[in-house]
Amino acid sequence: MTIDAAPFLRIEGVSKTFGTFQAVRDVSLTITKGEIFALLGGSGCGKTTLLRMLAGFEEPSAGRIFLDGQDMTGVPPWERPVHMMFQSYALFPHMTVEKNIGYGLKHEAMTAAQRADRIRAMLDLVQLAPYAQRKPHQISGGQRQRVALARALARQPKLLLLDEPLAALDKKLREQTQFELMSIQERTGVTFIVVTHDQEEAMTLADRIAVMDRGEVQQIGPPAEVYEHPTTRFVANFLGSITQFDATVTAINGARTRLSVPAFGAEVEAGTLLGLERGETLTLGLRPEKVLLHSERPEGPNVIAGEVKDLAYFGKDSLYRVILPGGGLMSVHAVNARRAGEARPDWNDRVWLSFDPASAILLRG
Numbered sequence: 001m002t003i004d005a006a007p008f009l010r011i012e013g014v015s016k017t018f019g020t021f022q023a024v025r026d027v028s029l030t031i032t033k034g035e036i037f038a039l040l041g042g043s044g045c046g047k048t049t050l051l052r053m054l055a056g057f058e059e060p061s062a063g064r065i066f067l068d069g070q071d072m073t074g075v076p077p078w079e080r081p082v083h084m085m086f087q088s089y090a091l092f093p094h095m096t097v098e099k100n101i102g103y104g105l106k107h108e109a110m111t112a113a114q115r116a117d118r119i120r121a122m123l124d125l126v127q128l129a130p131y132a133q134r135k136p137h138q139i140s141g142g143q144r145q146r147v148a149l150a151r152a153l154a155r156q157p158k159l160l161l162l163d164e165p166l167a168a169l170d171k172k173l174r175e176q177t178q179f180e181l182m183s184i185q186e187r188t189g190v191t192f193i194v195v196t197h198d199q200e201e202a203m204t205l206a207d208r209i210a211v212m213d214r215g216e217v218q219q220i221g222p223p224a225e226v227y228e229h230p231t232t233r234f235v236a237n238f239l240g241s242i243t244q245f246d247a248t249v250t251a252i253n254g255a256r257t258r259l260s261v262p263a264f265g266a267e268v269e270a271g272t273l274l275g276l277e278r279g280e281t282l283t284l285g286l287r288p289e290k291v292l293l294h295s296e297r298p299e300g301p302n303v304i305a306g307e308v309k310d311l312a313y314f315g316k317d318s319l320y321r322v323i324l325p326g327g328g329l330m331s332v333h334a335v336n337a338r339r340a341g342e343a344r345p346d347w348n349d350r351v352w353l354s355f356d357p358a359s360a361i362l363l364r365g
Contacts, residue, residue, distance in 0.1 A: 007031070008033035008067070009054075012063055013063035014026070014065060015063055016046075024049050024053070025216045026063070027215075029220060037193050039212060040196060040211050042213070043197065046214070046216075047212050050212075054072075054159070056076055083104075083152040085152045085161065085162045085163065086163055087168065090148070091147060092136075094135070097139065098123065101150045101151045104155050125150060125153070125188070126147070141170075157190065164196055175204075178201060199238065203223040203239075208223075209226050219235045230363070236361060241333075243286050246281065247362075248279065255272055256270070257271065259284060269301050269302060271357060282362055283363040286361070293345060294353070301357060304325070305351075305352060306325070306353055307350055309348075311346065317336055319332070
């Protein structure tokens with residue numbers, strides 16, 4: 001995707017207070033034109049409140065919002081070049097697909113022919129032309145989602161806000177619709193901001209993610225960066241699965257750090273952090289898919305003995321929970337690439353675990 005590097009949306013020190021409750025705390029971020037940006041977090045983290053301030057439904061208690069160089073302070077929702085697509089889709093049940101899409105164009109300065117052309121273009125964009133005369137109850141959930149999207153895009157907004165846009169869909173349809181959304185955004189070039197609590201959805205859709213907690217942005221970055229290099233324990237725990245262990249730095253050698261990990265009953269190697277010092281205590285995090293499971297002791301660094309305590313078989317992969325020498329548990333995600341009938345570690349088997357030093361996540365605090 002081609003993204004304009006210049007800031008298109010600037011959020012500067014924005015806060016929102018309801019009585020004594022601060023829903024959003026001093027949020028600052030920039031979003032570029034043509035980007036799909038995700039606000040990710042759990043319920044009550046402030047992401048929807050921030051979205052409503054962008055739409056103009058709420059005014060910031062402090063801070064300012066600039067869209068395409070224009071200060072949005074005091075600009076009412078209907079005068080903003082912004083459209084918000086709600087989780088419920090809010091389609092009119094008595095109107096056809098075609099009339100739902102064209103509803104927002106009634107007060108636009110355009111002729112009937114121009115309006116008809118715009119509706120036809122939107123129907124083609126979301127591949128719903130054959131369903132133009134059907135009503136919402138006569139089409140599927142995924143199709144209703146596309147009708148709502150087409151209606152939002154029909155007015156050609158500069159910014160489209162999507163509040164949990166796929167929450168009403170089942171898992172398989174949600175996965176399919178994610179790629180449809182990305183394709184539509186690519187063709188229109190409209191900047192999307194997506195609010196979601198679903199980490200997989202955010203990582204699939206977004207060019208960048210802002211992880212929020214208790215009204216604050218904890219980390220911003222491309223999905224791979226935020227997942228592979230979380231900067232806080234909250235982000236590490238929120239994105240994917242991770243097992244964390246207390247560790248102490250015993251030596252630093254360039255880009256490598258040696259750690260004493262009581263749970264492992266051994267020392268291991270990892271990357272490093274800026275300003276790390278010998279004797280410092282921190283947290284070592286390991287993603288289950290980064291840990292390898294062996295029936296025999298392998299060669300190389302970071303080899304830990306263990307015993308299989310729990311095993312869950314999911315078909316294409318399995319999840320092991322392995323008891324470590326120090327009594328803790330390590331989660332290991334193993335892809336079942338071997339053929340049926342080949343030996344796999346089982347309950348109570350003695351095994352060996354290993355991981356690449358570069359895959360270890362070091363967290364302060």
